[in-house]
Structure formats: C-alpha cells, structure tokens
C-alpha cells in the first residue's frame with residue numbers, strides 16, 4: 001500500500017442504502033473518497049483512514065448513529081452530527097424541523113450558494129423533490145419510492161415479475177424484465193417532468209437551477225429537460241457538498 005493521506009475532517013453521509021465518505025477541504029468542494037454498504041464495511045474503511053474529526057449526516061436508524069458514536073469514542077475521533085436546523089440563510093417550511101430529512105436540508109444548503117431558485121431532485125432509495133426560491137425560502141417538495149424500491153415492491157407483490165439488471169436498448173419492453181425496468185424508469189422521468197412543471201409557477205422569473213443528485217441520476221436523460229429553459233446541473237455528491245458547507249458555517 002502507498003502512503004496514507006491525512007485528512008483533518010472526513011464527511012460521512014449515511015443514506016438508507018449506501019454510505020459515502022468525502023474529505024473536507026476548507027472553502028472548496030469536498031473530495032469524494034468512497035461509497036459502500038453496511039456498517040461493518042464502513043468501520044473497516046474508516047479504520048484505514050487517518051483523520052481527526054468526522055462530520056456525519058444520517059437518515060438511517062438512530063441505532064447506526066449510536067454505533068458510530070461508540071466507534072468514534074473508541075478511536076479517539078471527534079464526531080459532529082448535522083441536523084436540520086434554523087439559520088444558514090434557509091427558511092425550510094416544515095413545522096417540525098426534526099421531521100425534515102437532514103439529507104434534503106443539506107441539499108438546500110448546497111444549492112443556496114448560487115443564490116438562485118433551485119429545484120432539487122435526489123434519486124436515491126427514495127426519490128425526493130425540494131423547491132427553494134432565490135431568497136432561500138423552501139417551498140416544499142415530494143417523496144416517492146426510488147427506482148430500485150419500485151422494482152422490489154413489484155417483485156415482492158407478484159409471482160411472475162422479474163427485473164432487468166441492465167438498461168434495455170428498447171423503449172417499449174418486449175420481455176417482462178425490460179418492461180419492469182422501463183416502466184420504473186418512466187415513473188422516475190415522469191416525477192422529474194412533473195416536478196419541473198409544477199414548480200415553475202411557484203418560482204419568480206429569475207434564474208432557476210435544477211440540481212440532480214443520488215445514485216440513480218444517470219437514469220434521467222437530458223431529453224427530460226428539453227421543454228424547460230432551466231440550467232441543469234448533475235451533482236452526484238450534493239448532500240456531501242451541503243454537509244461541507246454546514247461543517248464550515250456551523251457555530252462551534
């Protein structure tokens with residue numbers, strides 16, 4: 001093995017499926033390092049890294065956060081945990097902030113940097129929409145099952161369905177596998193189109209940026225945006241970008 005990199009702070013996002021680690025860089029974009037699955041793999045990965053602080057954003061069960069707390073203590077690391085909160089130039093619209101997913105809130109924080117209207121779509125385990133105006137007012141959003149979850153739900157509730165593991169080269173499925181894959185992809189694309197369509201009248205006529213993030217972002221083709229004038233940015237690590245901003249701006 002080569003020389004180990006030394007990082008002052010690692011950023012850790014734990015979703016419902018995957019975890020992602022990046023290195024914090026003051027006043028810069030974080031450097032993406034690793035994605036993985038499961039707590040054991042995460043522990044093994046972190047044990048190989050040289051770092052002092054760990055900044056965590058998790059939407060997984062609180063048990064995982066407890067386990068990470070214990071791990072950090074054993075390893076003599078400082079753990080700081082991001083939570084949805086007031087301030088940071090954002091007025092989110094949930095009456096109870098603790099019920100608004102911290103991953104969603106962090107994408108608002110990342111998008112706030114551009115000070116434009118933002119339509120944020122995270123295609124992960126769940127697909128989420130969050131709409132924020134150019135004043136940092138969060139207007140609300142949507143939550144729906146993600147691409148993989150839709151397929152799993154179909155498989156669980158039927159006996160004859162199968163799923164393609166690779167993108168079919170046809171647009172209309174001529175096999176069960178392809179029909180399921182293409183149908184779920186169409187639902188995802190439809191979510192995106194509806195998101196843009198229904199957000200449009202809610203946003204002032206200033207610049208609007210569409211941010212696409214999440215593990216399934218490549219399933220949303222450019223054609224989806226042809227009818228809209230918005231600038232589209234594919235930012236696979238938008239939650240980690242937001243976590244980086246939170247870490248930088250948080251009161252000690």
Ligand SMILES: Nc1ncnc2c1ncn2[C@@H]1O[C@H](COP(=O)(O)OP(=O)(O)OP(=O)(O)O)[C@@H](O)[C@H]1O
Nearest residue numbers: 015016017018123124125126146147148214215216
């Ligand atoms: N090995 C894998 N296991 C599970 N999902 C995978 C894998 N590789 C790619 N994916 C895709 O990643 C998607 C999950 O996206 P993401 O990586 O953003 O998960 P996540 O961070 O857990 O999501 P969320 O934040 O919604 O919980 C799945 O729908 C799936 O299509």
Ligand SMILES: CC(C)(CO)[C@@H](O)C(=O)NCCC(=O)O
Nearest residue numbers: 059099100101102103104126143
């Ligand atoms: C919607 C998910 C699962 C997306 O990761 C997460 O943000 C979450 O658990 N949110 C809590 C519910 C809410 O944001 O309204």
Ligand SMILES: [K+]
Nearest residue numbers: 015103122124
């Ligand atoms: K996510």
